[in-house]
Amino acid sequence: MIVLDLDGTLTNDKKEVTPRTHEALMRAQQLGVRVVLASGRPTYGITPLASRLRLKDFGGFILAYNGGKVIECATGHTIFNQELSPALVPILHDAARNAGMEILTYQGNGIATTKKANKYVLHEAFINKMPVVEYPDFVGQVEFPINKCLIVGDPKPLHQLELRLAGQLQGQLSVYRSAGFFLECVPPGIEKAHSLNRLISLLGIAREEVIACGDGYNDKGMIEFAGLGVAMANASTEVQDAADYITYSNEEDGVAHVIEKFIL
Numbered sequence: 001m002i003v004l005d006l007d008g009t010l011t012n013d014k015k016e017v018t019p020r021t022h023e024a025l026m027r028a029q030q031l032g033v034r035v036v037l038a039s040g041r042p043t044y045g046i047t048p049l050a051s052r053l054r055l056k057d058f059g060g061f062i063l064a065y066n067g068g069k070v071i072e073c074a075t076g077h078t079i080f081n082q083e084l085s086p087a088l089v090p091i092l093h094d095a096a097r098n099a100g101m102e103i104l105t106y107q108g109n110g111i112a113t114t115k116k117a118n119k120y121v122l123h124e125a126f127i128n129k130m131p132v133v134e135y136p137d138f139v140g141q142v143e144f145p146i147n148k149c150l151i152v153g154d155p156k157p158l159h160q161l162e163l164r165l166a167g168q169l170q171g172q173l174s175v176y177r178s179a180g181f182f183l184e185c186v187p188p189g190i191e192k193a194h195s196l197n198r199l200i201s202l203l204g205i206a207r208e209e210v211i212a213c214g215d216g217y218n219d220k221g222m223i224e225f226a227g228l229g230v231a232m233a234n235a236s237t238e239v240q241d242a243a244d245y246i247t248y249s250n251e252e253d254g255v256a257h258v259i260e261k262f263i264l
């Protein structure tokens with residue numbers, strides 16, 4: 001199995017899978033390697049890549065919402081799903097707004113947010129190719145169930161908010177950044193590594209048979225968990241220190257290099 005983060009890992013800075021990386025993944029799947037796309041993105045934002053890589057034909061999986069929802073591509077069956085407690089949404093909303101930041105979640109095939117024109121909200125919309133709707137009464141308008149909220153803001157103050165929320169909501173919520181300006185707010189214990197562990201246990205695959213590639217803070221756990229943990233050259237020093245191997249950047253076909261070196 002090879003487990004891939006998307007943004008900053010599988011895709012280049014244009015959010016595209018290059019021809020070389022696509023070919024390497026197709027060849028790996030033809031050899032029987034299962035591909036898992038593991039991202040903070042919602043399911044809707046991952047599905048087009050899963051289709052392009054033919055995960056349905058080769059027994060691949062989607063780990064959406066940082067592992068909050070796991071889907072078997074061949075059947076479309078949800079094999080794991082954990083929802084965010086509605087009681088936490090007002091707390092997260094107030095914390096974000098008091099810090100001068102915006103909050104968003106996912107409703108149907110769109111993004112619901114407190115400010116549509118925010119540059120970080122627009123970046124999330126660009127990543128997922130999803131329309132944005134502004135909710136003037138965010139707490140009152142959100143339709144449940146949801147799997148996560150995302151708080152967006154400048155990196156330094158967002159990190160301070162991360163620390164405050166981690167202390168305030170310990171045991172009720174997991175918070176971590178998938179990028180410097182994105183703070184993932186998910187149910188407690190939701191983390192890519194934990195969902196990956198559930199998945200390989202179901203499939204009878206050993207940790208030693210898993211390669212995991214990533215670049216973000218939210219990839220560190222699965223990089224440490226996998227038999228071969230790979231950090232991208234564009235990853236932070238902290239993420240690289242957790243890895244067994246450092247590959248080229250997402251702009252230099254780093255994932256293709258890993259597949260060619262360790263699988264093909």
